[in-house]
Amino acid sequence: MRAIVYTDKGDSTALTLTERETAQPGPGEVRVRIHVSGVNPTDWKARAATGAPMPFEEIVPNQDGAGVVDAVGDGVEGLQVGDRVWVHLAAHQRPTGTAQDFTVVPASRAVRLPDGVGFDVAASLGVPAMTAHRALTVHEHGPARLSPGALAGRTVLVQGGAGAVGHAAIQLAAWAGATVITTVSTGAKERLARAAGAHHVFQYPDDRLAERILEVAPSGVDQVVEVSPASNAALDVAVLANHGSIAYYANDKGDAFTIPIMPSFAKNARWQGLLLYTVGEDALTAAAEDVTAALEDDALPVGEHAGLPLTWFPLEETAAAHDAVERGAIGKILIRVLSDD
Known part of the structure; x- marks a missing residue:
């Protein structure tokens, strides 16, 4: 599978496109086929924080995204293969975020999408x-x-x-x-x-x-x-x-x-x-549930008409996407990982 990685802190030139084996989900985890990856200020700031050590030898950036569950680990309840989900904090205390074809996350960080909600909306949730x-x-x-x-x-x-x-x-x-x-x-x-x-x-x-x-x-x-x-x-x-x-x-x-x-x-x-x-799992769970309820009411649309213009990049231009966020681009920066989405 394709993955954007960095092995040292620095500017966006540290990001490279490489091929990696597709990981298998462990107990309590799910694997998500990423369609859209969302970029936030926290993503480029974590990569650019040269004064802090690398927490892992290699990191795939981006906390937020959206896609389809394609594998489920032991003990997972409430999610199954084929579920459309929005993903949050994918790279929190883990080396692999959403800037790749597949990501493995704890099941609590993949939330089922209501019917009719697009992956553009879903990948714009998460951190914001x-x-x-x-x-x-x-x-x-x-x-x-x-x-x-x-x-x-x-x-x-x-x-x-x-x-x-x-x-x-x-x-x-x-x-x-x-x-x-x-x-x-x-x-x-x-x-x-x-x-x-x-x-x-x-x-x-x-x-x-x-x-x-x-x-x-x-x-x-x-x-x-x-x-x-x-x-x-x-x-x-x-x-x-x-x-x-x-x-x-x-x-x-x-x-x-x-x-x-x-x-x-x-x-x-x-x-x-x-x-x-650092807010704690209870607060994260409450937020995920309430945000999903708002999605069901169509209360979180995106796009120029809804006050959040979208700018798209392909996966291989993730560095440019990070640069756009760092420069303060208005709206939401999204990466189209699955090209036919």
């Missing part, structure tokens, strides 16, 4: 959708699970609504009944955020941004999904409702941020960091 789910379920008095109506009466602010996580957060929050406010940097991104389902979209920079947000949310924002706490901490607290939560998942524009202490504790603000790799 599960991160968004976690960010929306950490409020002190909020729901631990998402479903229609779970966030009814709440206002959610998604900072950076045109990114993959921001896009998923808008869709999931709207599906769960929240009023969704988002911020973006350009008019083109505003159009994408509105297509995703945001009710109010504001462009930055804007000295009156806090005032504008409070005009549409006079009681404050209940939950913030934050991509850049270094830039937005003061704004987040200024617009936050009492007992509000600020869930941050990235370090855009800085590795450190300053919290306005008195306004923050006066509002009983909850600052919640989140990383899928």
Whole structure:
């Protein structure tokens, strides 16, 4: 089978296309014939982290993907050969991700797709959708699970609504009944955020941004999904409702941020960091189940019309796909592994 591999950290030139024997699933594992592989910032950052040792001698990148189960290991229940699935965290603590013809994963990381859901949608889930789910379920008095109506009466602010996580957060929050406010940097991104389902979209920079947000949310924002706490901490607290939560998942524009202490504790603000790799199996299971329920309601479409433009690469151009994500390409970068899909 074909596989993209790297044997040392570095830029995208470390990625090479090679041939490998197709692995067999062990107990509790399934093998998936990958149709589409999704690329996330975490994929190129893991490869480029030259200060960290290689956890395995050879690594196949990419955490997310979609395809068809073609072999099942002993003890697996709930999945069988022929099932269409979306795959998440394929390369977490394992050497083989989805940038290859076949990947073997624990059965818990392959989730059956509802009928009619395309592999383009399925490969766009994983890291973005599960991160968004976690960010929306950490409020002190909020729901631990998402479903229609779970966030009814709440206002959610998604900072950076045109990114993959921001896009998923808008869709999931709207599906769960929240009023969704988002911020973006350009008019083109505003159009994408509105297509995703945001009710109010504001462009930055804007000295009156806090005032504008409070005009549409006079009681404050209940939950913030934050991509850049270094830039937005003061704004987040200024617009936050009492007992509000600020869930941050990235370090855009800085590795450190300053919290306005008195306004923050006066509002009983909850600052919640989140990383899928360490969040725990219970949270991952809840996210996978709720994301699949949203898929059944057709709540997570992708494409320009849905606010998440897709850019495709063939498997042999995985390096270019990684470069596109690293450069901040708008939308979702996907790799077409099975050429006739």
